[in-house]
Amino acid sequence: xxxxxxxxxxxxxxxxxxxxxxxxxxxxxxxxxxxxxxxxxxxxxxxxxxxxxxxxxxxxxxxxxxxxxxxxxxxxxxxxxxxxxxxxxxxxxxxxxxxxxxxxxxxxxxxxxxxxxxxxxxxxxxxxxxxxxxxxxxxxxxxxxxxxxxxxxxxxxxxxxxxxxxxxxxxxxxxxxxxxxxxxxxxxxxxxxxxxxxxxxxxxxxxxxxxxxxxxxxxxxxxxxxxxxxxxxxxxxxxxxxxxxxxxxxxxxxxxxxxxxxxxxxxxxxxxxxxxxxxxxxxxxxxxxxxxxxxxxxxxxxxxxxxxxxxxxxx
Amino acid sequence: xxxxxxxxxxxxxxxxxxxxxxxxxxxxxxxxxxxxxxxxxxxxxxxxxxxxxxxxxxxxxxxxxxxxxxxxxxxxxxxxxxxxxxxxxxxxxxxxxxxxxxxxxxxxxxxxxxxxxxxxxxxxxxxxxxxxxxxxxxxxxxxxxxxxxxxxxxxxxxxxxxxxxxxxxxxxxxxxxxxxxxxxxxxxxxxxxxxxxxxxxxxxxxxxxxxxxxxxxxxxxxxxxxxxxxxxxxxxxxxxxxxxxxxxxxxxxxxxxxxxxxxxxxxxxxxxxxxxxxxxxxxxxxxxxxxxxxxxxxxxxxxxxxxxxxxxx
Numbered sequence: 001x002x003x004x005x006x007x008x009x010x011x012x013x014x015x016x017x018x019x020x021x022x023x024x025x026x027x028x029x030x031x032x033x034x035x036x037x038x039x040x041x042x043x044x045x046x047x048x049x050x051x052x053x054x055x056x057x058x059x060x061x062x063x064x065x066x067x068x069x070x071x072x073x074x075x076x077x078x079x080x081x082x083x084x085x086x087x088x089x090x091x092x093x094x095x096x097x098x099x100x101x102x103x104x105x106x107x108x109x110x111x112x113x114x115x116x117x118x119x120x121x122x123x124x125x126x127x128x129x130x131x132x133x134x135x136x137x138x139x140x141x142x143x144x145x146x147x148x149x150x151x152x153x154x155x156x157x158x159x160x161x162x163x164x165x166x167x168x169x170x171x172x173x174x175x176x177x178x179x180x181x182x183x184x185x186x187x188x189x190x191x192x193x194x195x196x197x198x199x200x201x202x203x204x205x206x207x208x209x210x211x212x213x214x215x216x217x218x219x220x221x222x223x224x225x226x227x228x229x230x231x232x233x234x235x236x237x238x239x240x241x242x243x244x245x246x247x248x249x250x251x252x253x254x255x256x257x258x259x260x261x262x263x264x265x266x267x268x269x270x271x272x273x274x275x276x277x278x279x280x281x282x283x284x285x286x287x288x289x290x291x292x293x294x295x296x297x298x299x300x301x302x303x304x305x306x307x308x309x310x311x312x313x314x315x
Numbered sequence: 316x317x318x319x320x321x322x323x324x325x326x327x328x329x330x331x332x333x334x335x336x337x338x339x340x341x342x343x344x345x346x347x348x349x350x351x352x353x354x355x356x357x358x359x360x361x362x363x364x365x366x367x368x369x370x371x372x373x374x375x376x377x378x379x380x381x382x383x384x385x386x387x388x389x390x391x392x393x394x395x396x397x398x399x400x401x402x403x404x405x406x407x408x409x410x411x412x413x414x415x416x417x418x419x420x421x422x423x424x425x426x427x428x429x430x431x432x433x434x435x436x437x438x439x440x441x442x443x444x445x446x447x448x449x450x451x452x453x454x455x456x457x458x459x460x461x462x463x464x465x466x467x468x469x470x471x472x473x474x475x476x477x478x479x480x481x482x483x484x485x486x487x488x489x490x491x492x493x494x495x496x497x498x499x500x501x502x503x504x505x506x507x508x509x510x511x512x513x514x515x516x517x518x519x520x521x522x523x524x525x526x527x528x529x530x531x532x533x534x535x536x537x538x539x540x541x542x543x544x545x546x547x548x549x550x551x552x553x554x555x556x557x558x559x560x561x562x563x564x565x566x567x568x569x570x571x572x573x574x575x576x577x578x579x580x581x582x583x584x585x586x587x588x589x590x591x592x593x594x595x596x597x598x599x600x601x602x603x604x605x606x607x608x609x610x611x612x613x614x615x616x617x618x619x620x621x622x623x624x625x626x627x628x
Contacts, residue, residue, distance in 0.1 A: 026451055026532060027451075029447070029451075029532050029533060029536075030447045030450075030451035030452075030453050031447075032443075033443035033444055033446055033447035034443070034444050034447045034448070034453055036440050036443070036444075037440045037441065037443070037444035037503055037507065038444075040440065040496070040499065040500050040503060041466065041500060041503060041504070043500070044478065044496065044497060044500035044501075045466045045469075045474070045500060047477075047481070048474050048476075048477035048478050048481065049469070049474070049477075051477035051480070051481070052473065052474075052476060052477050055476070055477070062479070062480065107339075111336060111339060114332035114333075114335055114336050115332070115336055117324040117328055117329050117332035117333075118324065118329070119329040119330070119332050119333035119336070120329070120333070121333070122333070122336065123614075125333075125336050125337055125340045126336075126614075127610065127611055127614045128340045128343065128344050129336075129339065129340050129343050130610065130614075130617075131343070131344065131347060131607055131610055131611075132343060132346075132347070134557055134606050134607070134609075134610045134617075135347075135561065135603050135606055135607075136560065136561035136562075136563065136578050136602065136603065136606075137561065137563065138561075138563035138567075138578040138579070138581075138582065139561075139577075139578055139581050139582070139598075139599050139602055139603060140599075140603075142581060142582040142595065142599070143346070143350050143595070143596070143599050144346070146353070146590075146592055146595070146596075147346055147349065151364050152361075152362045152363065152364050152366060153366070154345075154346070154349050154366050157365055157366050189343065189346070246467065246468055249470070250468075250469075250470040250471065252470065252471060252472060252563075252564045253563035253564055253578075257563075257582055270470070271470045271471075271472050271564075274470065274472045274473065275472045275568075278472060278475070278476050279472075279475075279568060284476060287476055288476055288477075290473075291469075291470070291472070291473030291474075291476065292473075294470055294473060295468065295469050295470075295473060298468045298469075298470075299468055302468060
């Protein structure tokens with residue numbers, strides 16, 4: 001009886017519709033949809049990565065295409081890891097990374113907390129604060145060199161006005177002790193809004209009923225802040241730190257335009273150092289090994305961090 | 316008047332919070348206003364000490380941005396006769412004559428072509444892939460998404476070495492097509508990630524209903540899913556566009572002439588006798604202001620997009 005009803009339904013279905021249903025199978029569509037993206041990512045991301053790994057074991061130099069390419073084993077890796085200059089750039093990167101994250105988390109969270117008080121016009125002011133992070137870091141970095149000019153720059157003038165020091169006595173990008181802070185200031189100016197937005201999303205995701213319950217239990221505001229607000233925003237905050245950490249480890253455009261790694265090599269972050277090796281000294285094999293080391297470092301740190309993040313989320 | 320609520324901040328708290336946030340916003344916006352202001356200064360006003368807040372505006376920076384100029388003797392200037400256009404007049408005032416257009420227009424239109432080209436390609440590929448990831452059991456699905464995200468961990472310079480070699484052997488070095496493909500690939504990971512989030516939110520029941528009504532999968536995709544994902548697609552597109560617009564590292568390493576975009580070009584603007592700051596500021600203003608306007612006009616979608624992509628992880 002069941003069979004016959006299916007047959008009747010089949011007969012009643014117009015042939016056009018029947019043909020349509022046949023169409024492409026889900027499987028075929030899934031592959032058709034994913035394949036172009038996968039292909040492009042393989043061609044532009046994975047293939048170069050494999051090529052980099054292969055080059056890292058050779059002494060190949062792009063500017064000498066006719067020279068014999070020989071396999072040098074781990075020599076490039078050993079040279080990099082024993083090079084004291086490389087460790088100096090790592091230190092510069094660590095300084096930049098730690099201070100930008102500390103400042104951006106503190107200011108970003110504070111701003112998000114204040115904006116979440118929902119004062120009138122908070123939407124408009126949030127948009128204004130967000131503006132710097134949407135702009136081109138290279139162009140902005142280039143312009144900050146103007147603001148940092150000792151005599152004529154706005155930044156020096158403002159510092160001079162507020163502290164009474166003569167604005168021509170210090171140069172943010174020319175003085176060795178100040179340059180590392182010059183890049184931290186611009187990066188903080190630019191990317192604090194990112195941390196702020198993610199914290200804001202975290203704060204807004206906390207249901208008001210939790211605070212109401214805490215209020216009924218006579219918990220103080222201070223206690224509410226530490227036992228409700230902070231733990232519930234923490235996963236968001238950690239995510240923001242992850243993104244900023246990865247981005248600033250790769251930092252190139254802003255700093256190269258701002259200081260160019262100088263003075264000397266005080267602000268020479270790993271990416272800038274890598275660019276020197278690869279595109280100025282043309283030590284392609286060496287630079288490839290350098291790139292692999294950087295990638296493994298980011299990847300390893302990020303993986304450990306994501307594990308920690310998942311633990312915080314589960315709590 | 317209104318009922319008391321423990322979660323609603325008091326008026327005094329709001330005033331305090333508002334004052335601090337507005338103060339921060341004003342400090343934040345000051346460097347940007349300074350860039351725009353400097354673009355309308357004369358070169359001598361731009362390097363005045365103390366920095367000038369009030370000045371008589373001039374378009375000299377913009378004229379210098381769009382033209383190349385040569386110094387001319389008084390006889391040469393006389394031989395040319397009276398200046399015919401307003402920009403001629405500005406240049407002649409300082410004893411220069413316009414020699415020809417500068418490269419800025421070219422670089423700017425390269426930015427537009429490469430930016431929009433890569434955005435369109437990225438959205439087409441990304442939407443399709445995101446739909447498949449969202450709705451079908453694609454093998455290695457979880458790994459692929461992790462893989463896609465991990466491609467962002469590589470410093471651009473590290474990827475640039477082999478891409479430089481690859482592009483050179485394929486003849487893609489310094490071409491629009493090469494840059495479009497490259498920016499598409501760089502953006503694709505984030506685009507798929509964001510779009511998958513948006514498509515996951517569309518109830519699958521709509522498509523099932525459409526399939527029962529006799530649509531094919533493909534029709535269900537573009538007649539049911541696409542219209543509903545439009546907001547998400549639009550905000551993802553803005554991200555791709557802004558990224559491609561702002562990108563510097565690949566542009567400076569892989570392009571030098573025909574396909575060079577504006578970000579590597581603007582810092583190289585140098586006038587006669589030192590950096591021509593008003594011209595640099597004019598270039599930066601023309602380059603940055605469209606993004607600022609975009610951000611302000613589309614803030615709702617943009618802000619949602621920024622936190623969305625991250626928070627949904």
